[in-house]
Amino acid sequence: MRRLLLLAALTAALAPVGAVSAVQAPPAPGVETGQLGIALLEAPESRRDDPRARIYVVDHLEPGDTIRRQIQVSNTTDETASVALYAASASVQDGAFTFGEGRAANELTRWTTVSPSSVSVPAGGSATAQVTVAVPPDAEDGERYGVVWAEQAAAADAGGISSVSRVGIRMYVSVGEGAEPVSDFTVGQLTATRDADGAPVVQATVQNTGQRALDMGGELSLSDGPGGLKAGPFPASLGTTLGPGDEEPVSTVLDEALPAGPWLARITLRSGEVVRTVEGTITFPDDAKPITVRTLVVAERDGGGDDLGVVVPTVAATLIALVLLFLFLLCRRRDGAEPDETAAAAA
Amino acid sequence: MRHALLVTTAALGLVGGLTLPAGAADTTTTFTLTAGALGVSAPVSKNLGSGSAGAPVSASLGDVTVSDARGTLLGSWTATAVSSAFTTGGATPNETIAATNVTYASGLETGGSGTAVRVPGQLSAAVAVAIDTAKTAFSATGALGTNSTTWSPTVIVSPPSSAVAGTYTGTVTHSVA
Numbered sequence: 001m002r003r004l005l006l007l008a009a010l011t012a013a014l015a016p017v018g019a020v021s022a023v024q025a026p027p028a029p030g031v032e033t034g035q036l037g038i039a040l041l042e043a044p045e046s047r048r049d050d051p052r053a054r055i056y057v058v059d060h061l062e063p064g065d066t067i068r069r070q071i072q073v074s075n076t077t078d079e080t081a082s083v084a085l086y087a088a089s090a091s092v093q094d095g096a097f098t099f100g101e102g103r104a105a106n107e108l109t110r111w112t113t114v115s116p117s118s119v120s121v122p123a124g125g126s127a128t129a130q131v132t133v134a135v136p137p138d139a140e141d142g143e144r145y146g147v148v149w150a151e152q153a154a155a156a157d158a159g160g161i162s163s164v165s166r167v168g169i170r171m172y173v174s175v176g177e178g179a180e181p182v183s184d185f186t187v188g189q190l191t192a193t194r195d196a197d198g199a200p201v202v203q204a205t206v207q208n209t210g211q212r213a214l215d216m217g218g219e220l221s222l223s224d225g226p227g228g229l230k231a232g233p234f235p236a237s238l239g240t241t242l243g244p245g246d247e248e249p250v251s252t253v254l255d256e257a258l259p260a261g262p263w264l265a266r267i268t269l270r271s272g273e274v275v276r277t278v279e280g281t282i283t284f285p286d287d288a289k290p291i292t293v294r295t296l297v298v299a300e301r302d303g304g305g306d307d308l309g310v311v312v313p314t315v316a317a318t319l320i321a322l323v324l325l326f327l328f329l330l331c332r333r334r335d336g337a338e339p340d341e342t343a344a345a346a347a
Numbered sequence: 348m349r350h351a352l353l354v355t356t357a358a359l360g361l362v363g364g365l366t367l368p369a370g371a372a373d374t375t376t377t378f379t380l381t382a383g384a385l386g387v388s389a390p391v392s393k394n395l396g397s398g399s400a401g402a403p404v405s406a407s408l409g410d411v412t413v414s415d416a417r418g419t420l421l422g423s424w425t426a427t428a429v430s431s432a433f434t435t436g437g438a439t440p441n442e443t444i445a446a447t448n449v450t451y452a453s454g455l456e457t458g459g460s461g462t463a464v465r466v467p468g469q470l471s472a473a474v475a476v477a478i479d480t481a482k483t484a485f486s487a488t489g490a491l492g493t494n495s496t497t498w499s500p501t502v503i504v505s506p507p508s509s510a511v512a513g514t515y516t517g518t519v520t521h522s523v524a
Contacts, residue, residue: 217421
C-alpha cells in the first residue's frame with residue numbers, strides 16, 4: 001500500500017502542469033453522464049445580486065485593469081478527456097449572442113488568456129483553470145464579447161464524421177473610465193392576437209435603451225380572467241441577447257383552449273438586475289387581427305449595483321451645494337451686507 | 348476668505364473619499380460560486396456510410412445532449428453546428444467535398460428534462476441548412492432551474508459529380524454557450 005502511495009505521489013509530481021490541476025473531485029452537480037461541462041467558479045463581489053454575473057464573465061473595467069476568474073471543466077464520461085481551453089470572439093446581432101467561427105479573435109480575446117491552455121480531465125473528474133483579462137491602458141471605450149471555450153475533439157474514424165464538442169462561458173466586458181454605462185430597456189405596448197393556428201398570442205416590443213448588451217428573459221401571467229380565472233406564468237420568448245439600441249419583438253404563444261378574455265395581462269422582463277413590468281387588459285380577437293392595448297408600467301426595479309453609482313454623486317452634489325451656499329452667505333455677510341439690505345428694503 | 352478656502356478643501360476631500368472606493372474595488376474582489384455547469388455530450392465519431400458522386404449521403408450523428416445545471420432564473424443557451432470540408436487522399440479539388448455541400452438538420456427534441464422553451468434549428472431533414480458557417484442547431488430560453496435537451500441531428504453530405512472515389516473524412520463541431 002505504501003508503495004502504491006509513493007507511486008501515486010511520484011506520478012503526481014511528474015505530471016505536467018495541466019494535469020496537476022485535474023483533480024478527482026466530483027463534477028459540478030446536475031451534469032448528466034457522458035458530458036463535457038464548464039462552470040464559472042467566482043464572480044465579482046460588486047455583482048453579487050446579478051444573476052448574469054453568476055454564469056457569465058460580466059464586468060466593467062477601466063483601461064489598464066486586470067481581472068481573474070476561476071473556471072471548472074468537468075468530464076462525466078468514463079474516459080479521460082483531453083480538453084483545449086481558449087477564448088474566441090463573439091458578437092451581439094439580430095437579438096442573439098453569436099459565436100465567432102472556431103478560434104476567431106477580437107480585441108477581448110487578445111486581452112484574455114486561459115491557463116492552462118489544455119488540460120487532461122480524468123473520467124468522472126474535473127479540473128480548474130484561470131481566465132485572465134488584462135485590458136491595455138490604451139483600450140478604447142465600449143463593450144466587447146467573447147466566449148471561453150472548453151473543446152474536446154474525438155479521434156477521427158476512417159471514413160466518417162469526426163465530431164468535436166465545445167462548451168463555453170460567455171464574456172461581456174465593458175471598458176471605459178469611471179462609472180459603468182447603464183443597462184436599461186423599455187417594454188412597448190401589449191398586443192393580443194392569434195397565430196396561423198388560431199392560438200392566442202401576446203406580443204410586445206422590447207428596446208435596449210442602455211449602453212450594454214442585455215440577456216433577456218421574461219414571463220407572462222394572466223389574471224382576472226372570465227370567472228376569475230388565472231393562468232401562467234408562461235415563459236416569454238424573444239431574441240436572447242439585445243445589443244445597445246436594438247429592438248426585438250417578444251411574444252408568448254398560449255393554448256388555443258384559453259378563453260378569449262378579458263384578462264389582466266402582466267409581462268415581466270428582466271436582464272440581470274434590471275426588471276421591467278407592464279400590464280394591460282387584453283381580449284384575444286376572433287381572428288388574427290391584432291388588438292393593441294394601452295399598457296401601464298407597474299413596476300420598475302434596478303439592481304443594487306447601480307444604486308451606489310447614483311447615490312454617491314447625489315450625496316456629493318448635495319454636499320457641494322450646501323458648502324457653496326454657506327460660502328455665498330458668508331461672503332455676502334462680510335463684503336456688503338448694508339447695500340444688499342438697502343436694496344432689499346427699497347424693493 | 349481663508350476660512351472659506353479651508354472649508355472648500357475639506358468638502359472636496361470628503362467627496363473624493365466617498366467616490367473612490369466605489370470604482371476601485373469593483374474589479375478585484377470576487378466571491379465563490381457553487382452553481383452547476385453547462386454541459387454538452389462528449390463527441391463521438393460516426394461512419395458516414397458509402398455513396399456515389401452526385402448522390403447525397405445522409406447520416407445520423409447520434410444524440411447530442413445539452414444539460415444546463417447553472418440554475419439561473421430565465422437562463423438561456425444556444426447550440427451551433429459547423430462543418431469542415433470533407434477530404435480524401437491529398438485533398439486536391441477533386442478529392443474535396445466543400446463544407447457548403449454539407450447540410451445539417453437538428454430535427455425535433457428527442458428528450459429533455461426541466462422547464463425551458465426549446466427551439467430546434469431545423470425541424471426536419473427537408474429544411475436542412477448548409478453548415479459551412481455556424482448555424483443554430485438548438486436553443487433554449489426561459490429556463491427555470493436545471494434542464495436538459497437532447498436531439499439527434501442528421502448530416503447530409505453531397506459529393507459533387509467531380510469528386511473521385513475514396514474515403515472522405517470531415518469534422519462537425521457543436522458549440523454550446
